[in-house]
Amino acid sequence: MATASSLLSEEKFLCSVCLDVFTDPVTTPCGHNFCSACIHKYWDSSDMCQCPLCKREFSSRPELQVNTFISELAADYKTLVQAKASPPGTQLPETADVPCDICSEKKVNAVKSCLMCLASFCEVHLEPHRRVAGLKSHTLLDPVKNLDDRMCKTHSKITELYCRTDQACICVMCIKTDHKGHNVVPLEEEYEAVMARKDETVANIQRMIQSRSEKIAEIENSVDVSQKEAEKEKEASVQVFTDLIRSIQRSQAELVEVIEERYRATKQKAEGFLTQLKMEVAELESRSNQLEQLSQSEDHHHFLQSFPTLCSPLDKDWSNISVQSDLSFEGVRGAVTLLKQRVNEIMQKLPEIKMKRMRDHAVDLTLDPDTAYCSLVISEDGKQVIDGDTKQSVPYNPKRFDTCPEVLAKEGFTTGKFYYEVQVKGKTAWVIGVVRESIDRKTNIPLAVENGYWTIELNEGIYIYACASPRVEITLKKKLQKVGIFLAYEDGVVSFYDVNSKSHIYSFTGCHFTEKLYPYFCLQVNENGKNSAPLIITPVPQTH
Template sequence: MASSSSLLSEEQFLCPICLDVFTRPVSTPCGHNFCMSCITSYWDNASFSQCPVCKEQFQRRPDLKVNTFISELASQLVSLQTSYCDHSRVLVLFCRDDNTLLCDVCSSSCHARHNVVPVQRAYERMKDELENTEAKVQQMIQERFHKVQSMTESVKQTAERQADGFVSDMQREIKELQRTAVKLRELKQTTDQLRFLQSYSSTSLLPHTMDLSTVSANKHLEMQHFGKSLRKSASQLRVSLDEMNTEISRFSGGTAESDAATLRYMQQYEVNIVLDPDSAHPMLCLSNDGKQVRYNMGAGMWAGQFLNPNMFTSHLAVLGRRGFSSGRFYFEVCTGQKTEWCVGVATASIQRRGPLVRSSCCGLWAIWFLIDKFETFICPGVPVHMGKVGRVGVFVDYDKGEISFYDVENATPIYSFTECSFTEELFPYFNPCDNEFGSNLEPLTIVPVCHVE
């Protein structure tokens, strides 16, 4: 029986454009394969859509989906390339003394008296250590914040310059701990045992920080004007801490890998959304299971339908049955080939009779897709994202006042509302729109989470 390495050839998994192993591979109608980002960029810079390999032209730009079969094979190839030592033997052991992956030959020849364990055991132990380190980082962050608070309450006099200097040191340490926390969470997402052990380094997990036990409020009692300055600085530190927690929860970093990690984090807060027929505009059709809504061009309207006070009478919208007034929640919507749609969240008191004014106080936080670009509902005419999205993820952190929209298929952010102030229940909001920008009768469909790789 042939081995896996003989069945897989690296040349078979190289993108013809970037000449590297496929990343999110897609297949064109002519049968050639490319990285999603490579072929998308190629077509964005071309006057018409054609295959870069065989030059076959397409009348319409193909709607490409990730080829999961090729993607899995490419991942296996990368794993095979990185799972062997210099002697072409499988890495099955881990030296705890040197933090090094080993084959059986290397273990017996160069690490005979070292603490060597199987990869699986090392992986499980370091996973546990990572959990403890992550908890310690969070504790250190909170200790620094509470230290400033306690000094604010107990100290009456000190120099403003020294008060500002102390808090500046705390802010710097919190930022360092923030970056550490992000790295720990990203490392914790790694399921490949070999990559995890290669990335893990116990000597660099925690940054150098101040010993808070040496910081005492009594040292500042003889200084003047401390109270006012420190209260101001503590308020600034609270803002920094809130921003830091937001960054951690979203796995900030800007790379494709961190964007995927952010989306995976959000997806764990998936909730079951069902549409509320009592809120639906009369020209909308809902599916029996409450998961789809579409514009019904031929639907009639009669006065009796407007007796329901919860119904939208001008806005082609419908809300979810369930409202949220705390915590986090997430849902995904399939938009298909629609040319216009609007999705987000709305307050319970959103205006339902007559036109809805597009302003910051209208009670609606949503993105509006029109043909090939995105706007926010409250800022018409100002594009915030370009391109088409077939599946959008909506994440809400009620307590932090954040709403984020993600392109699920590409694991990339679309737009985020931040520093919002919510005072009432929020309901998922859906508007399939009419046919103003072309055929648009496809439904908006609430779908189960599509977990990113």
């Protein structure tokens, strides 16, 4: 097994952009880590959004969150490096290059600091402390900066005691005031007690380093395995679709050939009939001309002999003869249509595909101040709304909500499909969805489908409900941060999604919409600031 020191090597914690130990590390979709500021600066300076390491391009700038696990490991690594750089008995960085407080012209570095004098001395000015009896009792230590920090800010005395109750350094006067009755010991005693536990603490730190190092190896191995599985699955999926496309193309070519063959046979048969019919027409036209000529002749004998032959019917009966083409392939088209629908249904079950297809119908919304309850405050861009918790004087408007902190979007929909996203982070209660244009805005009515509301709500920061009849309680694995709302007007569907996890929350189906629908936002009661966070209409990432 690899040791902690080998697993916790420096290169594992270096940002490839700034080449320093991670600060607020974030992880890109391709699995690489960078400082948050570095990756955003890198993307800001480029026309393309790609990973600096693997050069994978992203269709839109991903939303990145700080990777707390890597952040903690980076912090542990910094601590370990500092500990190795300052072994016992060596001078800590803050004790180096402390100037002598007595030197008046050229400052010489101090060799000792005195806790009683609250000053640092060079070798020359330290001499009285080594010689004068009254100064020999002073506590000397290696040079320390900011000796004023050793003074009690309340009583201006040296903090030579330690309060174990409050875990703070205090002076003798503090015992009589803020730390009365507390467990107080001399600093030296607490120092010795802590030093006695130092080895155990160091051992615990090393165990945590070992544990985290092993976890790093485990995660890195998981990433490697996942990459191999992803490549294998991608290759297999591409092969399956390639085979399907080839099969469909081959079947298409064969079907076209069959259609053309049937058409050629039909055409050939029809041309044969046409040739016979044209010949018979020519024969009949000839007989007609002969009869006309005979009728002008005075040779009655010849007329009577020729007439029966010219009047005799032709042998072929064309009344039951027709040309019918068998060119219908509805069965084949139906089968292909069903195959397309089935593949589409399976693809729709993948949350990333579902979210991408919904985002293709994204709309740009703005909040309508004419509908806003009197205590609501809307941002200048019309994308955010908060409850100011104070009723304002607003003009009367028949569209305005008069009983609850509600507001609608300016945009309404009467046909098609629409999608938008709302940030609900930090709120303990809210209601969002779509409503009929004709809802009652002047009285407090139940939020229900029969009243024109297709909404979901959060109560007490925990319980999610769909405002159906009766209400449906929804269980979620994670707390909602951002909600996606999808409306398919003709299909009668209103669906809600957790944007971060790309998971389905709830859908109203089988609805019959007859009038314009508007996006609806209710901030619920402010709760003395507990529910003061805004509702925000956020930009929907572009899909390609």
